[in-house]
């Protein structure tokens with residue numbers, strides 16, 4: 001035999017089995033035949049087949065096809081990636097359609113057309129290979145997700161505000177409810193969104209993050225819904241949008257308040273109907289996503305001003321969780337400080353054991369406009385710059401003192417000044433990126449590009 005793939009033929013007609021086997025022999029690496037379908041399950045225990053050829057009627061005089069449907073189901077239960085081709089009586093199209101709904105991949109009629117039978121079986125084998133590849137990729141993805149999730153460590157905190165956050169989160173994470181996370185920049189919204197995913201029944205599927213604040217308006221639609229080749233000049237091939245990518249898992253829509261009004265309608269339709277239409281496409285694609293959205297804006301105020309759709313808001317905030325700013329949970333600061341100290345001491349291979357009381361006091365007295373993101377950076381800087389095993393108050397370089405760029409105001413270097421201005425604008429607006437961008441006279445996506453560029 002020179003072919004690839006294992007074929008099992010199940011038919012009570014001995015002559016037909018013989019003829020099939022003879023004809024198909026060189027196209028498959030192994031062909032087994034069974035006359036009595038009752039023997040099939042024990043056969044399946046010992047061998048994995050790629051393609052099945054299954055007769056729809058076994059008992060003499062019975063032509064309902066029900067037996068075939070029964071055995072088809074049993075094969076699919078055994079191997080959900082099985083590729084079953086049915087052998088139907090002439091004119092039994094209705095029955096074949098029913099069987100395909102049950103998972104059969106195709107059917108051939110008993111009228112003897114060898115070429116048709118061969119091409120159908122070879123196509124079924126190709127499909128089998130693709131199905132196995134997809135299964136392999138999904139398995140790989142599961143492992144990667146598991147690995148990513150395992151590495152996510154964070155501080156739950158013991159402040160009342162955070163206890164309340166986690167009380168709600170523990171209750172709702174397992175449900176399919178959409179969740180809206182509200183809080184200032186850097187309060188941990190993305191981290192909490194990941195935790196919701198991790199605690200949900202979707203945890204072995206993907207978590208897809210889309211930052212709507214960093215997208216230019218022209219990209220919103222294609223990023224969310226994908227596009228078909230030729231949809232616009234640069235669309236050289238089909239591309240999946242985030243909705244489709246996240247299907248089966250969680251879609252985290254960060255900075256949801258940034259979605260322009262005309263796209264809010266499309267977003268609402270996609271969430272409601274669980275279907276999207278890629279740009280340039282003419283048919284809809286089913287998507288099964290759980291939405292977690294985040295914002296630092298007051299969406300209710302935006303609704304009142306007419307800049308955010310009320311129906312979309314109610315779709316998104318089935319459950320709303322508000323993350324407190326760090327200045328309102330100072331009880332958590334010692335634990336957070338230790339957490340980041342360990343993290344950065346390990347990373348920079350420093351022998352720093354702990355903070356002195358004075359250092360913690362200084363950390364708790366500051367207002368942290370950039371919240372945990374800023375806190376984390378300050379501890380990182382302190383760890384890098386320190387030469388001792390204990391960090392004291394003077395090792396904690398807060399506010400402008402922490403910015404080594406301050407002395408550069410005398411400089412005429414454009415890059416240095418741009419970086420400094422961005423840092424000051426962010427600080428001045430308490431980490432509110434929209435406001436900071438406005439103060440700097442640039443749009444949010446440019447601001448995000450620059451933050452990335454300067455590693456701020």
Ligand SMILES: Nc1ncnc2c1ncn2[C@@H]1O[C@H](COP(=O)(O)OP(=O)(O)OP(=O)(O)O)[C@@H](O)[C@H]1O
Nearest residue numbers: 154155156184185186187188189190191192372373
């Ligand atoms: N409880 C926590 N424990 C440890 N690290 C945290 C915690 N909360 C937030 N962080 C860290 O703080 C940083 C900011 O968090 P995150 O990106 O989740 O905030 P955000 O609210 O989504 O910010 P933005 O609104 O700017 O997108 C991240 O590096 C995150 O890992």
